[in-house]
Amino acid sequence: MPALRRLLLLVAVTVGVLALCTGTASAHANLTASNPTDGTSVSPSPTTVSATFSERVSIGVGGLTVRNTSGARVEQGSSSLDSAGTTVSVALRPALPDGTYVATYRVLSADGHPVSGSFLFGVGSGPVDASAASLSGTSGNRIWEIAAALARFVMYTSALLAAGLAFFLAFLHDRDEDRWRLIGWTRIATITALFGAAGIVIAQAALLSGRGLAAITDGRVLGDAVESRLGWSLAALVMGLIAVHLSTDIPNLTASQALALYGGLATAGSFAIWGHSTELSPIWLNTAADIIHAAAAAVWFGGIVGLVMVLRRRTDQPVASTAMIVRRFSTVAAISVGFLTAAGVALAWNATGSWSALVSTTYGRLLLAKVVVVAVIIGIAGYNRSWLVPALVQGEEERAPAESDSTTPVATLAFTEEQRATNWSLLRRAVTIEACALVVVMGITSVLVNVTPARTVIAAADRVVNQTRAVDTGTVNLVVVPAKAGENTLHIQYADAAGRPIDVANTLTIGFTLPSADLATITRQTTKAGPGHFIYTGPELSIVGTWTITLVARTGDFSEQRTEFQIPIH
Numbered sequence: 001m002p003a004l005r006r007l008l009l010l011v012a013v014t015v016g017v018l019a020l021c022t023g024t025a026s027a028h029a030n031l032t033a034s035n036p037t038d039g040t041s042v043s044p045s046p047t048t049v050s051a052t053f054s055e056r057v058s059i060g061v062g063g064l065t066v067r068n069t070s071g072a073r074v075e076q077g078s079s080s081l082d083s084a085g086t087t088v089s090v091a092l093r094p095a096l097p098d099g100t101y102v103a104t105y106r107v108l109s110a111d112g113h114p115v116s117g118s119f120l121f122g123v124g125s126g127p128v129d130a131s132a133a134s135l136s137g138t139s140g141n142r143i144w145e146i147a148a149a150l151a152r153f154v155m156y157t158s159a160l161l162a163a164g165l166a167f168f169l170a171f172l173h174d175r176d177e178d179r180w181r182l183i184g185w186t187r188i189a190t191i192t193a194l195f196g197a198a199g200i201v202i203a204q205a206a207l208l209s210g211r212g213l214a215a216i217t218d219g220r221v222l223g224d225a226v227e228s229r230l231g232w233s234l235a236a237l238v239m240g241l242i243a244v245h246l247s248t249d250i251p252n253l254t255a256s257q258a259l260a261l262y263g264g265l266a267t268a269g270s271f272a273i274w275g276h277s278t279e280l281s282p283i284w285l286n287t288a289a290d291i292i293h294a295a296a297a298a299v300w301f302g303g304i305v306g307l308v309m310v311l312r313r314r315t316d317q318p319v320a321s322t323a324m325i326v327r328r329f330s331t332v333a334a335i336s337v338g339f340l341t342a343a344g345v346a347l348a349w350n351a352t353g354s355w356s357a358l359v360s361t362t363y364g365r366l367l368l369a370k371v372v373v374v375a376v377i378i379g380i381a382g383y384n385r386s387w388l389v390p391a392l393v394q395g396e397e398e399r400a401p402a403e404s405d406s407t408t409p410v411a412t413l414a415f416t417e418e419q420r421a422t423n424w425s426l427l428r429r430a431v432t433i434e435a436c437a438l439v440v441v442m443g444i445t446s447v448l449v450n451v452t453p454a455r456t457v458i459a460a461a462d463r464v465v466n467q468t469r470a471v472d473t474g475t476v477n478l479v480v481v482p483a484k485a486g487e488n489t490l491h492i493q494y495a496d497a498a499g500r501p502i503d504v505a506n507t508l509t510i511g512f513t514l515p516s517a518d519l520a521t522i523t524r525q526t527t528k529a530g531p532g533h534f535i536y537t538g539p540e541l542s543i544v545g546t547w548t549i550t551l552v553a554r555t556g557d558f559s560e561q562r563t564e565f566q567i568p569i570h
């Protein structure tokens with residue numbers, strides 16, 4: 001038990017550190033653009049501020065808040081969402097004084113994960129004061145992201161343990177006296193899973209509202225936290241855990257088996273209602289794979305813990321019935337590992353989409369770490385199944401008649417008493433290592449499920465084109481969002497060699513040409529939105545291909561500055 005406590009503590013600390021390291025990446029919907037653009041100054045004072053995300057979001061008790069450098073709020077009214085559900089806006093007080101402002105967003109992404117962050121903008125011609133970022137009020141997020149990851153670790157480990165132990169008791173155990181110990185642990189695990197789920201709700205409420213623990217005293221915030229998906233997921237989890245708990249109470253074996261089976265399925269299925277599976281397409285495949293994956297994980301993890309308990313309890317009298325439990329579990333575990341791996345690979349492929357994503361993204365690297373640990377466990381399990389378990393079963397099978405029939409010469413047995421004892425002890429150690437390594441897998445998974453899937457990260461990066469060119473006056477930066485055929489927004493920022501915004505012209509002419517198509521150049525004009533800053537939104541980039549965008553800034557009566565960009569449109 002002290003060793004188990006040490007392991008749980010170690011994994012919990014690792015989960016905390018991983019959550020700390022991946023915290024900034026733990027949003028599913030990413031901020032792709034803001035108006036004003038992060039770090040730029042505008043003049044005159046804008047009337048609204050907006051934040052655009054890579055996918056649908058909802059506001060709930062969150063939204064956009066804007067503060068000046070004294071920390072005073074300068075937005076008016078509440079935030080609103082556009083019809084596509086991707087852009088959140090809020091009105092500002094009229095004619096804000098010159099200075100730096102920090103806009104903080106708190107929204108709920110479509111898969112149910114809270115997303116928060118901030119961007120800075122200036123009013124007037126002065127540079128933006130980067131130190132104002134500390135006023136965003138998002139510094140406490142890290143603590144709550146770590147708390148959420150730990151709560152998920154507790155919930156996953158306990159819920160899968162409860163469901164798996166109940167399955168083990170109902171289908172694999174020999175109903176010997178030691179079942180009471182397993183029943184006790186199943187009940188403890190169901191209750192711990194509920195505490196884990198409560199922890200997830202509290203962390204969700206804190207992250208959504210930005211009000212820390214005080215959030216749980218506000219019914220509206222809690223209501224928002226369990227709104228839709230998380231609420232349904234928790235309802236399924238609670239129902240599943242109740243059935244699992246009841247399965248250990250009922251003496252009738254068939255009823256107990258039905259409750260363990262369906263309760264376990266509801267528990268595992270509850271995970272698929274909330275999280276990445278609900279947003280990565282094809283959703284039906286993800287949802288099915290997620291349910292199979294979690295159900296198989298429960299059977300394997302709960303079963304292996306059940307087996308460890310049985311083997312540790314029966315050190316003195318490993319008998320044929322124990323060998324039978326081992327054999328039955330070995331077969332069930334092999335089938336579970338098959339389903340778990342197939343479903344895991346389907347989930348992994350949908351979330352990454354390429355081999356390179358495994359090394360180039362946080363999500364991919366965490367997934368790789370998980371797969372490496374699982375591969376080691378499967379190696380140990382394979383050794384158990386192909387060598388240790390047959391040897392044990394054979395040893396116990398030939399010992400039983402030899403014990404009842406004292407005429408059988410012991411010398412004719414394939415396994416001596418000593419070899420039998422060594423095999424049992426080897427198995428005990430091997431399954432204990434497997435169980436501990438599965439706890440580590442659960443720890444990695446608790447962080448993985450909150451990190452933006454690699455496919456989303458790569459798609460979001462593809463959707464924004466951000467290029468900078470050197471010009472006589474310094475640099476000019478062009479950002480095209482979403483860089484997809486159709487309506488796009490162009491953000492153009494002129495800066496001096498030190499990166500400060502500079503005015504090069506009051507109007508800018510933009511030329512759009514698609515060299516691969518026989519199209520005449522389309523010319524548009526836009527006026528200054530702030531110091532050196534121009535914004536243009538229009539439908540000109542309507543065809544897929546590499547467009548040439550030419551910016552012409554009239555810098556004097558007889559001079560102009562021309563800059564060309566090659567922009568891929570998908």
Ligand code: HEM
Nearest residue numbers: 156271272276290297301341344345347348374441445449
């Ligand atoms: C071949 C090895 C495995 C692969 C490739 C794999 C892959 C994955 C992937 C891609 C996800 C989805 C994460 C997300 O939501 O973005 C996932 C979820 C999960 N995995 Fe695995 N996994 C493997 C083995 C395991 C094992 C051995 C266990 C535990 C016994 C496990 C437990 C879980 C759990 C609990 C979830 C969360 C389900 C949810 O919340 O929807 N996995 N896995």
